[in-house]
Amino acid sequence: MSELLQFLLSGVTVGAVYALVALGFTIIYNASDVVNFAQGEFVMLGGMITVFTYAAGAPLPLAALVAIVATAALGVAMNKLAIEPARGAPVVSLVIITIGVSIFIRGAAQLVFDKQIHSFPAFSGDDPLRILGATILPQSLWVIGGALAVFVGLWLFFTRTLLGRAVLATSNNRLAAQLVGINTPFVMTLSFALSAGIGALAGVLVTPITMTSYDVGLAFALKGFAAAMLGGMGNPKGALVGGFLLGVLEGLTAGYLSSQYKDAAAFIVILGVLFFLPQGLFGRKSTDRV
């Protein structure tokens, strides 16, 4: 029983990491239909900038804030320099562009920072909390809490605020959005800033658990992408559920079947879900308009 609980807690910890990354994908996708494969690099930057700012003597909260703001600014720059100029390009070109940006950021990070592995102290210490014989680190609660908070924030943003609806409107029909007076360039800028900021926040929260180095981005991006697609791209609920589902699946597979093939189990489930629900669990259904 405590074993099962431990597997679940392990899965939830990992799942919260995936969910946080997946949530970052949602906003940019909603505003521009672009799946940003550089999202993982935002997570890396969040961790690395915090590490180096903290090492330079700044208090941890300030270092984290610097990282989030700097990464958000970088997100805006990415939009202006790489995404806006490629408006209307086919999906495969956009995939290449965002992968190109991610390779670029990684290349820059290895020059600006270093190639070592880094970490910083957990926010609330390292003493594990015990629940019915199973344990969880306080930092995991920070990550889970972060994922939930970002989810609630996004959900309120998209459903309750004018700006959030403007983002959705821009995604549905850019021209129409412009016609009703939505400042679409601003919406795009905002979405990239938010996505990058959320990615950096994820990096800040998970680094005490997973550590960070210049090349952790790709792994985050792939798992976050998979989680987001599992849930249905563009839907914050999908990202949250997809992330936790993926994590718990991995935890249970590692615990009960084979740790070697836990990633396989995750991808087989994704393939299975897409077979029956081609838009993911909560994705928007689309019909051909002719």
Add this chain to the structure above:
Amino acid sequence: MTLLSIEGLGISFGGLKAVNDVSFTVKPGEIVSVIGPNGAGKTTLFNMISGVYRPGMGKVVLNGEDVTAMSPHLLARRGMCRTFQNLQVFQSMTVLENTIAGYHLQESGHVLSDLLNLPASRRRAKAAEAGARELLKRVGLERAAEREAGSLSYGSLKRLEIARAMALKPKVLLLDEPAAGCNAVETEEIDHLIAEIAASGVAILLVEHDMKMVMRISNHIVVLDHGEKIAEGDPASVSRNPAVIAAYLGAENAAG
């Protein structure tokens, strides 16, 4: 002798009945037009008949066979083809290639034969090209054969779509607003083309806004409003039908 028979066809989107219980028939060589105000459900009806949407109720019977919700490529094999209101040409292919694409069923052999460029593949490709050039001549596009389809004018694209559909030698041809966006001269050209195709024994089902054209060429007219069939008959009787006049006037008043 009925070729195509629509029996009680209907569909709803999110609880809203877009088309409800529509029935009519088309005979070979006959031109049947479906008219109605904007949003009456004409294109939706077309999409159901041509297998793009799955109907919620009713049947489509082609040549005595139930073909309801059958995939468009299987309908094509059974002799049904269509054009699109919002143009579905293969933009980055040449005009000639677009037309040859219409010969797909006659032209396609085994993929290995295509890879190796075997004589059989070459022969079929040559035959398709010859046929396509002939068709382009018929619709007056032979001079544009090597141009990229995306560079053609709207009217030319409409004719290209018809040429592509004719390449299939269909028994039933569904034309969704073939004259929309065309000027008077172009409309008249299309007008003639349609009459010619019908004369060769093809059953034609037409959605069209240009009332003059509809009245001129149709043998039979079906009128839709709010997804329901409100009238049907020859052009003269339909144009006198009070329900039809009310629907159109109502629509125009609402729009105006």
Add this chain to the structure above:
Amino acid sequence: MKTFLTTTALIALAMPAMAEIKLGASISATGPAAFLGDPELKTLEMLVEDLNAKGGINGEEVTLIAYDDNGDPNKARTFATRLVEDDEVVAIIGGTTTGTTMSILAVAEDAEIPFISLAGAIDIIDPVKPYTFKTPHTDRMACQKIFEDMQKAGITKIGMISGTDGFGASMQAQCKTVAPDYAIEIVADETYDPKDADMTAQLTKIKGTEGVQAILNPGFGQGPSIVTRNYKQLAIELPFYQSHGVASDGFIELAGTEAAEGVRLPGTALLVAGLLAADDPQKPVVDAYKAMFEEKTGTPVGTFGGYAHDAFLIMTDAITRAGSAEPAAIRDAIEATSGLAGTTGVYTFTPEDHLGLDLTAFRMLEIQGGKWTLVQ
């Protein structure tokens, strides 16, 4: 395409013409093995500079032509071909991973160019190939060293949790092969992906396995640090062994002093420089390298940079003794190396042994109070 080829040709030609002895290197300075390759490349560059400042070898300057293979074996093979055919080097150092090493090895053997590898697998030198040598202990030796220690403590049943990267997977396989020699049974065998965030599921499974007396974690990078923290999180009381893959101060820092307490691993003299006896043959070379590397890079020395140091040391020693920069002469001189103290151990090559180290070169270390200590 032609213009590109000419561009490469020009760049190749633009290499300094004054070079006397050309040494080649293909190192994984970026990519998944950058953690290992980065200090290796820095070490080589630093040592070449230092050597030339001291007047080179037999009065001749040494030029290092180093390529970064990203840890991709295919690229490594291409760079090895380039080193041999285009740069015409007399010897090659490199192959950060076993995969890249195997690629370079084929080229070097074909061209009869001496090659010293920095990777762990025993397959590299077993069977012996005429031109291939290596400096790190084999992963099999690491297993043996650990199992020796376990045997002393009366441990017979262990659980393993290994990384799925080349390093972890190779050591996992070797440990399974040699375990019976030490009457040790592997009762639980789990793995994790190098980028995984949490290994408590695997550890819980091992912990719950009947009869486990100790746990061994072969791997490198951040994985072992996370495993170590999870170990503490789950309050597992069993003896915990890590591999030489994490033998650097960085590991203690990342895992945390508390979690790392009591962890044992087979390491090299480099980690315990301060604890070496004054008459230890390795002391001078270890102290010198540690001082130079830490001053130059500002980062603590690790086992992997030490491998590159030793390869360079063996190579330059052999060229000096050969009195010639002919590949065949260098090869013969390397094979005749005897009693040469490096950071990893004291090397003595023979025609049957192209590793030149034995188990004594490994020192069993234990972390206590955030410091490495020697297990007596």
Add this chain to the structure above:
Amino acid sequence: MRLTPKSVTLLALVVLIALSPIFFPSGFYYRIGALIFVNALAVTGIVILTGWAGQISLGHAGFAGIGAYACALAPVHWGIHPALAVVLGAAISAVLAWLVGRPILRLKGYYLAVASLGMGILISMVLNNERELTRGPDGIDVAELGLRGVLKDAGLDLSNGQFWYFFCGIVLILGAWLALNLRDSATGRALRALHGSEVAAKTVGMDVARLKLQAFVISAVYASVAGSLLALQNKFITPDVAGFMHSVEMVTMAVLGGVGSVAGAIFGAAVLTLLPQVLTVFAEYEQLVLGAVMVLVMIFLREGVVPSILRKIRGRGE
């Protein structure tokens, strides 16, 4: 004979492959040439799948992995000649593509991307984890093809580098010929048509699902043969050949050069294969440059380098 674009491409390819060695300053360039040809072969498959049929795959390296490991394993375990192992690998890849393609090709855009990504990761995971069979991440030796020896006995003595240069070159010419045949055939036209408008393709009788599947299978065979050639040439292979980054590399080569054209694919393969060789002096900046090139080409030469340049030339000519 009329000079069609097809014969121009093939002729240029033959001339380039035959004459380039005249300018090689050292034997190393044969190696680079052979690598370019192998990459170009795999990328030609991507042109068929992505350029013509418009379907994305982020998992094609998986098929390269199957081709490569067929050559590593079949000769050892079943005593099959390496040349036959290439065919066996291609057959396995084709069957797998056929089985996997049926469900996943129903997906569109990013959903297809993630599904193909999953497929590639599963293949690479099997190669990494089934140590008993594949010897795991450290890689496995591959048998000698033996053709070079046969040629030598026949009086044609080529160095290892030369042999693989010309052998891969000939296979590439063959692959390009097949692809160009396909392009202008009924199947190729149908693939390009369904890319333009799936619904219109259906209405003219094209079996869209079947066509996509054919493109998927053909491109899988291209990737598989490329993987085999790489393994045979290196006489050693690791699971990296099936890794995600290799899949991305294939797509990048195709898109940079021009995903709609075989010539573009070959150009893209050449550029990306040469890039790390040109940048060795600035190895630290390699990633930076690669990333920047990817972004800039996609923004300023949207259709890829070759088609964009051809269009400019033609535009000026008119």
